[in-house]
Amino acid sequence: MERNIVEEIRGRFPKEVTATSNLRGDIWLVELRKEHLPAVIEYAHNTLGGNLLTMVATDRVDTEDDYLIDYVLGWYRQGQIIVFRTTARRGDESFTSVTPMVPCADWYERETKEQLGLMPVGHPNPRKLLMADDWPDDVFPMRKGFKLDTQIPTKERSSFPFEAPEDAPMFNVIPYGPYHFAIHEPIYFRFHADGERIRGVDLRAGFNYRGLEKIAETRLTYETIPFMAERVCGICGSAHAEAYSRALEGAASIEPPERAKWIRVAMLEMERIHSHLLWLGVASHMVGFDTGLMQFWRVRDKVMSLAELLTGNRKLYGMIVPGGVRRDIREDKRKVALKVVQEVQTEYEELLSAVLDLDTLKRRISGVGHLSNEEARRHSVTGPMARGSGVDMDVRRDFPYEAYGSLEFKTPVEPGGDVLARTLIRANDTLESIKIMRQVLEGIPGGSVHKPIDYIPPDVTSVGLVEGPRGTDAHYLITGRDNTVYRWRVRAPTYANLPAAKLMLEGETLADASIIIGSIDPCISCAERIVIVNMKSGVEKVVSGEDLGRRPI
């Protein structure tokens, strides 16, 4: 540890910080008064270079008569996580927004506003984020008083206030989504295009919001949440189950058995190989290189078979649970798995060398969708997005969890900041993952694979970080009574990365929009048609799917 961030913050703000304490290991708690929040967060994020991992507000009105507001920042190189905590009294449901200084807090604060009714004062544009357009403005689902089966009277439909550039009427508005082939999840982008150039971008998310966290708080138990967590994402499910399990195990101060830790690493790395191969295929498809799609997916299918062999299912393994894993890797299966990993490595290396030799492909994606190092830091992007812009961060290396401390691997970093850099990151990351996978299968220690958790103390705040294929998965947890969680907040990496899409898209051409959005690797579905509205004449023209196939978008 080169510097102690907590000491630095206490030294800089002796009066503002009311208390500091160590939650456990590398997680610290810094308490401060509400009015000092923006200054401290700005200093921690912009000056000290912290990465905003998550921001959570919790309704404690039933017990403490206040709301907890926690900003969780992580310093990867120092291996420190700090939870900045402040409270808002009941009756004064507001806090000062940090978004004007720390733009990456935008989504978190909007979510806090609509889900808990805590107003971020000074937020430049506190629009809706996750809730539907006709959701009433005074019903807050994450408050404890909100019952899961409440029937909501929908308010009159109002349209979402999209942001438009100043001289917008001069531009064409191109709707992109909510279902589009480049984005496998429903999300809506609105481009203001001047001919082929994108001059303004705004986006609307939340079409898939289902209130998973509320269900977890009210209906699920500690044991059943990992299965729901796994379904947060169809591709990096294990990473979410792992992040939740880590948070819970941290709160209960237990460690899973050694063998379970290694099996978990095998699960996570298998998932990473699978995810990156999937992405390489999809990205190839987005730039019109369908041979790449077929070939990458051919190799990917071997990884799926490997998953089948080890867990019984191709996806949604249901392996990682608090306290360990559910299935052991039998000796005969281990040997077969090792052979499959070897095959995947040979095939992948062969394919990658062919693909990286393609000049047309390289020229198609280099210099496209640029995100500078400063912007990457300022927007707290994570995973391959950050590493592709030269920000060296990797949870596996900086906060070693499970068996990563005893495994050898490198974290690829590319300074380019364009789509090519992010592609190379994922391509090289896959090779590293294959290496880790082999180490795990060769050196896995014996022993049991599960240790039951006897007691989980209530009211413990915990954070579980996992390096998912797309970046850092941050699960925030407050334990509760009666075998249920008090608060659980999932921060998937795309939540941090997607707002940065705006920066990458502005000034680029429409033809590159797919691959730029795709280069974030948003967990995402597809569309058949787009509507082009000519703002001058107001004429709408609907382009059919067939027609679209012949167009570059």
Add this chain to the structure above:
Amino acid sequence: MSGIIKLLRLGIEKGRVTYRYPSERKPAPEGLRGRPEIGFDTCIGCGACVRVCPPNALTVEEQEESWKLRLFYGRCIMCGLCEEVCPVDAVHFSEEYELASTTKEALEVELQLRRVKCVSCGAYFTTERALNYTLSEYGELSYDLDKSLKETVSLCPECKKTRWGDASADAYRRIKDEQ
């Protein structure tokens, strides 16, 4: 240029790797969690699976004489928790993975068990099979606390409470009297 030649070679060498589903099928892998099946003859109706089911795919409907377990495949996430907790191994995850159906009814399974009356108050309280299971599991235990074990387990929870409450009150009184 060399990249294209390498790719061409790869394409020719590897050839077609897909198979002609559904005429051509791969065997299900070992340990696949496919369609869960309930053993109609073995299920005792304890309801343990219903308690652990994360998505509420398993639900119970209790009527006077019948105990109805419903499994809706549309909600099932194939997590396998029900299989883990079942005391009599009545849940089994089959190798069948094609669950698509054009009707909702085809995705529902229902199991109905008879409930029994409490020997004391006459209220229905558990299934016949659960009662028999308890007797067969604990019947051989040597410590028979009450006059007969059969009678104790045949009481509904309310009557059990009263019975034990009365018994302990009696015992307490006896000890007091002796003092």
